[in-house]
Amino acid sequence: MAQRHPDLTDSTAGPVTTGDALAGYLRGQATEFLRALRLHRETGGGVANGSPGASAGGPASAEVRVDAVRALRRSARRISGSLHTFRPLLEPEWSEGIRPELAWLSGTLALEHAYGARLERLLLALNRLSGAAPVPGQPGGTVGSAAPDANGRAGAHPAAPDRGNLTVGAAKAGALLDRQLTLARTRAHSTALQALGSARFHAVADKVAVLASEVPLTPTAPATALRPLAAAAEERLADAVTALPLVTAGSPYNAAALIHGLSADPAPHPQDAPWDQVRLLLRLHRYACEVVHGRSTPPDVRLLSAGEALDRHRDASEASSAAAQAARTPRIAPATAYALGVLHADQRHEVEAARFAFQRSWQKQTIGAP
Amino acid sequence: MAQRHPDLTDSTAGPVTTGDALAGYLRGQATEFLRALRLHRETGGGVANGSPGASAGGPASAEVRVDAVRALRRSARRISGSLHTFRPLLEPEWSEGIRPELAWLSGTLALEHAYGARLERLLLALNRLSGAAPVPGQPGGTVGSAAPDANGRAGAHPAAPDRGNLTVGAAKAGALLDRQLTLARTRAHSTALQALGSARFHAVADKVAVLASEVPLTPTAPATALRPLAAAAEERLADAVTALPLVTAGSPYNAAALIHGLSADPAPHPQDAPWDQVRLLLRLHRYACEVVHGRSTPPDVRLLSAGEALDRHRDASEASSAAAQAARTPRIAPATAYALGVLHADQRHEVEAARFAFQRSWQKQTIGAP
Numbered sequence: 156m157a158q159r160h161p162d163l164t165d166s167t168a169g170p171v172t173t174g175d176a177l178a179g180y181l182r183g184q185a186t187e188f189l190r191a192l193r194l195h196r197e198t199g200g201g202v203a204n205g206s207p208g209a210s211a212g213g214p215a216s217a218e219v220r221v222d223a224v225r226a227l228r229r230s231a232r233r234i235s236g237s238l239h240t241f242r243p244l245l246e247p248e249w250s251e252g253i254r255p256e257l258a259w260l261s262g263t264l265a266l267e268h269a270y271g272a273r274l275e276r277l278l279l280a281l282n283r284l285s286g287a288a289p290v291p292g293q294p295g296g297t298v299g300s301a302a303p304d305a306n307g308r309a310g311a312h313p314a315a316p317d318r319g320n321l322t323v324g325a326a327k328a329g330a331l332l333d334r335q336l337t338l339a340r341t342r343a344h345s346t347a348l349q350a351l352g353s354a355r356f357h358a359v360a361d362k363v364a365v366l367a368s369e370v371p372l373t374p375t376a377p378a379t380a381l382r383p384l385a386a387a388a389e390e391r392l393a394d395a396v397t398a399l400p401l402v403t404a405g406s407p408y409n410a411a412a413l414i415h416g417l418s419a420d421p422a423p424h425p426q427d428a429p430w431d432q433v434r435l436l437l438r439l440h441r442y443a444c445e446v447v448h449g450r451s452t453p454p455d456v457r458l459l460s461a462g463e464a465l466d467r468h469r470d471a472s473e474a475s476s477a478a479a480q481a482a483r484t485p486r487i488a489p490a491t492a493y494a495l496g497v498l499h500a501d502q503r504h505e506v507e508a509a510r511f512a513f514q515r516s517w518q519k520q521t522i523g524a525p
Numbered sequence: 526m527a528q529r530h531p532d533l534t535d536s537t538a539g540p541v542t543t544g545d546a547l548a549g550y551l552r553g554q555a556t557e558f559l560r561a562l563r564l565h566r567e568t569g570g571g572v573a574n575g576s577p578g579a580s581a582g583g584p585a586s587a588e589v590r591v592d593a594v595r596a597l598r599r600s601a602r603r604i605s606g607s608l609h610t611f612r613p614l615l616e617p618e619w620s621e622g623i624r625p626e627l628a629w630l631s632g633t634l635a636l637e638h639a640y641g642a643r644l645e646r647l648l649l650a651l652n653r654l655s656g657a658a659p660v661p662g663q664p665g666g667t668v669g670s671a672a673p674d675a676n677g678r679a680g681a682h683p684a685a686p687d688r689g690n691l692t693v694g695a696a697k698a699g700a701l702l703d704r705q706l707t708l709a710r711t712r713a714h715s716t717a718l719q720a721l722g723s724a725r726f727h728a729v730a731d732k733v734a735v736l737a738s739e740v741p742l743t744p745t746a747p748a749t750a751l752r753p754l755a756a757a758a759e760e761r762l763a764d765a766v767t768a769l770p771l772v773t774a775g776s777p778y779n780a781a782a783l784i785h786g787l788s789a790d791p792a793p794h795p796q797d798a799p800w801d802q803v804r805l806l807l808r809l810h811r812y813a814c815e816v817v818h819g820r821s822t823p824p825d826v827r828l829l830s831a832g833e834a835l836d837r838h839r840d841a842s843e844a845s846s847a848a849a850q851a852a853r854t855p856r857i858a859p860a861t862a863y864a865l866g867v868l869h870a871d872q873r874h875e876v877e878a879a880r881f882a883f884q885r886s887w888q889k890q891t892i893g894a895p
Contacts, residue, residue: 158847162683171682177861178721233700280888281787283780283783283784284783284784284785284786284787285785285787286784286785286787322787407777407778407878407881408778408874408875408877408878408881410653410778410874410878413652413654413867413871414654415654415655415656415657416654416692416867416871417651417654417692417695417864417867419657420706425878482859482860482863487859488859489852489857489858489859489861490852490862491645491859491861492859492860492862492863492866493852493862493863493865493869494787494866495866496862496863496864496865496867496868496869496870497783497786497787497866497867497869497870498866499863499866499867499870500866500869500870500871500874501780501783501870504778504780504783504870504874505778507778508777508778508780511777511778
């Protein structure tokens with residue numbers, strides 16, 4: 156249905172890229188992986204067996220550690236994705252052995268950041284819903300404060316006598332989410348440090364070290380063209396997009412994302428799954444483009460905006476689940492539960508807004524392509 | 526800013542309509558008012574001093590009574606609106622005397638219907654948010670029932686073990702709203718019946734009876750053109766629309782309507798007031814068109830759709846307030862409060878959707894006008 160990216164299918168677009176390019180790409184990613192790992196060890200993050208919660212050094216080295224973890228995830232995802240898309244060009248046993256290990260690694264490393272980002276998203280939303288100024292950086296303390304809002308008016312609600320009750324609810328909801336998500340984040344941090352100190356991780360790192368010097372291609376791979384495999388990845392993406400309810404998503408305020416909004420199931424909504432599948436396929440397509448065109452070619456802006464919309468979809472979906480989950484905490488006050496209900500619905504509308512944004516990017520993509 | 530309705534300003538559009546047409550329109554509305562009043566009395570609605578809650582006759586006569594009340598409101602609004610727009614053509618003392626009385630009457634008569642419609646809107650929304658099939662007509666009983674939904678699947682949520690908690694919340698929220706709004710509706714019914722039996726009402730009815738035969742125009746009115754006054758009403762509308770945040774409203778998912786969504790103030794949001802003002806000015810403009818063009822001319826479809834969007838804005842705004850108000854009921858369960866929070870946010874998004882719809886209608890209106 157959707158028109159293909161022209162320069163993956165058009166054979167006149169340049170020289171034929173073969174398995175040699177894939178090998179070069181994988182070597183580059185493996186090198187970046189090893190560099191990030193070294194950086195992480197230098198900041199003390201690797202000393203995991205002692206006290207997993209504490210990281211050595213000051214705030215600067217903590218920042219370096221965060222960057223290092225992000226770079227590790229980044230190259231792990233790219234290696235894993237390329238092994239998947241260009242599977243026929245790689246020694247099957249080696250390739251099938253390392254892929255689940257890379258997925259385990261990037262999944263484990265992603266959680267700490269995800270919990271932190273989810274908390275920040277929810278606290279910012281609570282501020283917005285309370286009409287208070289969003290103050291990122293010190294989110295917890297500002298809920299219900301009398302700081303001036305974006306229009307310069309003082310946030311009079313907390314002080315006004317008649318508006319006190321449910322704004323207390325917002326503050327309590329924020330404190331509850333802060334407790335729950337900070338705990339989850341701390342646990343994820345420990346788990347990540349333990350993972351990076353584990354024998355399982357050392358085995359992955361050893362395999363990536365081999366990859367940095369010698370990519371286990373099949374004998375015919377160096378002369379095999381990459382474009383058909385990249386085009387197949389793009390087709391899988393296009394098929395998955397075709398299955399999305401894009402007509403609904405393109406009509407604003409369809410209220411589809413909030414159906415089952417009162418379900419007590421804390422898991423993300425089943426209706427979100429196909430969108431998340433497209434998010435993953437879009438990522439694979441993007442990595443395949445990197446392999447075929449080289450990383451110096453700037454990525455397609457429309458592809459990036461579609462991907463950002465799907466990231467926002469995932470973030471809002473998970474944030475809405477966290478609000479619903481927090482509302483199931485025993486013995487919370489009704490005002491807290493009310494605020495969490497408003498917050499949940501707000502994030503479900505963010506989900507709907509992200510679908511709308513994706514639909515717009517995608518239509519531009521397929522209609523506007525030269 | 527906005528382009529004027531062409532046939533109010535274009536003097537070539539037909540014969541000049543004068544105060545005579547206004548007199549004819551007012552006589553017609555007064556006659557409809559008296560007919561509706563007679564119909565209402567025939568169904569026993571007028572016997573108000575005995576038991577205000579009970580109405581005589583069966584369900585058929587109840588329906589006739591509802592229609593009669595609607596017709597009374599309808600003509601009262603039109604008389605009052607026309608007296609306002611064409612004020613200079615009418616004897617000031619008489620006109621200024623009857624207008625507040627007509628406003629009191631239509632306001633009092635509107636409440637019963639408003640509470641009923643609000644309850645139905647909120648219960649339908651609760652059904653939708655629970656993923657259950659909307660069953661209008663028996664709204665209260667179906668919340669949380671296991672009726673099959675729109676896709677034919679059984680509404681499994683109430684039965685499914687893990688989804689029970691907050692769906693119970695939705696059912697309890699529905700029961701709470703049912704209690705509160707049914708009580709308010711019953712009171713409004715009594716108040717309306719008392720009003721219709723009062724000396725104050727009889728004085729209004731006497732004045733309208735005079736209007737049906739003799740309209741108190743000023744001496745120069747029969748030869749005075751109506752169009753400039755109608756155009757002034759349209760200009761007041763256009764000015765009020767210009768003051769609306771239409772750029773924001775036209776960008777979907779702007780999340781503006783939910784700012785202050787966590788305020789505890791049960792009154793409608795201050796940000797809704799300018800929209801409601803436009804709703805009233807649009808109504809005056811529509812009535813002025815009826816006077817100038819005669820009621821046989823079909824109304825402008827785009828004007829109607831803009832008006833419907835503003836009605837929906839008002840309904841959703843008031844429904845969201847009712848949900849917030851219900852959440853302040855002492856000693857409710859957290860699950861009930863959570864459901865009311867989701868419901869409140871849902872209705873605030875309906876408010877936002879209505880603004881978007883109005884913006885679309887209005888742009889068509891001003892850009893697409895011939």
